[in-house]
Structure formats: structure tokens, C-alpha cells
Amino acid sequence: MKFAAEYRDGTIGRAIARRLHDVVDTDRHYKLMEICGGHTHTIYKYGIASLLPANVELVHGPGCPVCVIPMGRVADAIAIARRPGVILTCFGDLLRVPGSEGTLLDAKAAGADVRVVYSPLDALRIARENPDAEVVFFAIGFETTAPSTALTLLRARAEATANFSCFCNHVTIGPPLRALLDSPEVSLDGFVGPGHVATVVGSGPFEFIPAEHGKGVVIAGFEPIDVLQAVLMLLEQLRSGRCEVEIQYVRAVTPAGNPRALAAMDTVFATRPQFEWRGLGFIPDSALRLADEFADFDAELRFDMPGVRIDDPKACQCGEVLRGSIKPWECKVFGTACTPERPIGTCMVAAEGACAAYFNYGRLAAGARQPEVVG
Amino acid sequence: MRVVEPAAPLQGARCVAADGTIALVLLDLVDAAVGDEVLVHGGVAIARTAS
Numbered sequence: 371m372k373f374a375a376e377y378r379d380g381t382i383g384r385a386i387a388r389r390l391h392d393v394v395d396t397d398r399h400y401k402l403m404e405i406c407g408g409h410t411h412t413i414y415k416y417g418i419a420s421l422l423p424a425n426v427e428l429v430h431g432p433g434c435p436v437c438v439i440p441m442g443r444v445a446d447a448i449a450i451a452r453r454p455g456v457i458l459t460c461f462g463d464l465l466r467v468p469g470s471e472g473t474l475l476d477a478k479a480a481g482a483d484v485r486v487v488y489s490p491l492d493a494l495r496i497a498r499e500n501p502d503a504e505v506v507f508f509a510i511g512f513e514t515t516a517p518s519t520a521l522t523l524l525r526a527r528a529e530a531t532a533n534f535s536c537f538c539n540h541v542t543i544g545p546p547l548r549a550l551l552d553s554p555e556v557s558l559d560g561f562v563g564p565g566h567v568a569t570v571v572g573s574g575p576f577e578f579i580p581a582e583h584g585k586g587v588v589i590a591g592f593e594p595i596d597v598l599q600a601v602l603m604l605l606e607q608l609r610s611g612r613c614e615v616e617i618q619y620v621r622a623v624t625p626a627g628n629p630r631a632l633a634a635m636d637t638v639f640a641t642r643p644q645f646e647w648r649g650l651g652f653i654p655d656s657a658l659r660l661a662d663e664f665a666d667f668d669a670e671l672r673f674d675m676p677g678v679r680i681d682d683p684k685a686c687q688c689g690e691v692l693r694g695s696i697k698p699w700e701c702k703v704f705g706t707a708c709t710p711e712r713p714i715g716t717c718m719v720a721a722e723g724a725c726a727a728y729f730n731y732g733r734l735a736a737g738a739r740q741p742e743v744v745g
Numbered sequence: 746m747r748v749v750e751p752a753a754p755l756q757g758a759r760c761v762a763a764d765g766t767i768a769l770v771l772l773d774l775v776d777a778a779v780g781d782e783v784l785v786h787g788g789v790a791i792a793r794t795a796s
Contacts, residue, residue, distance in 0.1 A: 373782060373794055374763060489788025491757070491771065511787070519788030521771055525755045569784060569792040622784050622792040630774040631791055 377593030386598040387421040393605045403694050406564035407434030407722025408592045414731040424596045428521045428692035433564050435511045436463045436720035438648045441680040444469030447508045449480040449675050459493035460508035462486045470680045490522035497534035506669045508537045512658035514566040516540040520638040537669040543567050544575040545656035551583045560604040563589035565619040572627025573615045580613040580739040588644045591619035649689020688715035698725040748781050
């Protein structure tokens, strides 16, 4: 399997692991954050933690888009879906995200027309096929998925598809990282940077991390060898006293990113002055809305929505997981009241969520609740 | 995914994944020709993958 099998080679992985043990200072502890939920998934699925030196700790960051969407926005989507004549489309992960009045799956069971799509382009096709319905795409994701929404809206405008609109919840990666680094609660030694976001934005948005906070960043791919090599590159930075943004995922990421994707996003979106993140609160300039030129396609302008702020359930500690303050298994309800079948928090819903990844790959291993036994 | 058939702007090009999955992918954001490998998110190629 090109670009996959060669990055899952156990012999190479063990060789990198031996090198990791050579470069660490045994007298100190290293705390590295993998920003992206895709990396969290890889770490648990392939037992990366079991290959690391005991004094190297990986903590999970806020880079899972489903995990950070606040309950109020889910309630808004459900309100749209319940309207007669509306077809609400979304990615599959969103169906089971709890809002204040249940999930989109509950709304679908009660009769709302909610459909899963693999691409916003599928939502546009549904709009063409159902000219008497209002078709809404519930858009979420970082800069990785925002280009596909942007191209879909450009196409909708070119085709004058009047019954299509977008409920935009796209977010950007830089502001939450800045908020995280400004928080006294979290102390980190470096970051494994999000490879797919960086294919679009390049390495520039991460330069403030070494420049202003003195922490290294290695932008990594998503196969186990990618993650191990990124950890090695971070540890080598620390050993040599360097502090910079490096790209491990060179087969997809360039320093400039994807200028065409950025241009499409710049045409279609504008920055929101504030946006609420689950567990992280309101973060300035951290999300996108449709630009004024695309107001005709903006579901927030087309439909009345509750637009209320809803607190997370008290038992849920997703916020602490997303800030890297606690590990999934340290949450009060992990694996008991909160499971993938009946999630309380978003981190247990999404495939990229840290709690779901640990629940699926780590909890049943010998000596469970310790990450190093995964795999 | 590997591009197996070209397409006009804002129209999906036929692409095939390593596991045989076939999808229509917009190639407007990358310079990709038939035979190239692309990284796809949400039905849109966001990078051409280089070995």
C-alpha cells in the first residue's frame, strides 16, 4: 500500500525507538503534545507510547473538530433539522454528538431528514436532486476540511443552487494553541504538529510557538513511523538546544502550504471575532463564517436558530482532556457512564477523540488505564 | 488516492485508493495529473503526495 505500508514497518519503528532512548536525558521528564486527534488515534492504535522512554509523555491536544464543537451549535443544527422541508447533511461523526436536546441521530429517529455525507459536494448534489427542499450542510473542521466547503460554495454559486446553504462551524488551529500556551495550567516541552492542517496552511501559523513561547514543533504525518520520527525530531531539538518548526511530513507539507486552498478559503470565509470551543471557552479569531459575498448561502442568516450557550454536563471532563490536563482514563465517567455507545462527552464520540481512541485500543490491554500497554 | 481519470474544473476526477475504493475528487486545489497520488479531505485533494 503506497505511502502507508512503508510507514508501518515494525523494524524501522523499533530502530527509531532505540534511537529515542539514546537521545533522552534520563534526569528529566518530557511532556509533548500531539495537537491532532488523528495522531492520538495512531498513538493508541499502534501502541506508540509503549515504545517511548518512560520519561517521555504524550498528551492530547485540541485538534479534533468534533470534540471541540460546543453543545449550543449542535442544538442549532438540530433546530434546523427539525424544520419541515429541510434536509440537514453532515459528516457521520456529528450524528451522535450530544446537544442539550439529544443528538442529530435522535432528531433523525424522530422524523427529521438528517443525512450523512462524505463530502460537502454530496450535500450539493442532494440539493440539486431535491429542488423543493432546503438542503443545509453542517460544516465543521479545521483548515483541512474548510477548503472542501469553500470549493462546494464556489460551485453552488456558479450553479446558482438556491436551495443549498451552509451552517459554518469551521475553526482554525492557531488561536487555540495560543490560548493553550498562554494558560498557566499546561506546561509542555514541544508539539507534534498537525500534518493535514499544515498541507493547507503550511508551517507559518506555527512559527509563533518557538518565537514567542520557546517550544519546538514538528509537523508530522499520521502513520506510526511518522509519529515516532516526529517525537525523535522533537527530542533531538531539545537535546541540541534548538527550538524551531520542522516538517517531518515532507511528502505532503511545504512551508507555504497550499496557496490555492488558502485563496479559496479567503474568498468564501471571513474570521469570526469570537467562537466558543467546548472545554476551552471563547477564543478570539478562532473560527470562520461565510463572507458577506456568500451571505445567500449562510444558514445562520437563512434560518432562525436558538443561538444559546449551553454548559457541558458537569460530569464531563472533555475540556481537561482537550487541554492536556488529564488523560482520558482519569475522567470521572470514562468507560462507565461515558462509552462510545452512550457518550456523554464529545471526546468519546469522534473517531479522533482521545477518549474513544483509548477506549477502543487501550482499555482492555493488560494493566489497562496505563497508556504504555496499548497495542 | 491515485488519479485515474481527469476532470473539468469543479468537476470530480475519478480517483482510486490503495484499498480499491473509488471516488470522485475535486483536483482544483492541486497540480495533479493522471497517475499522481493526492491527499483527499472531504472529496477535495488538498496536496499532491510526493515520495
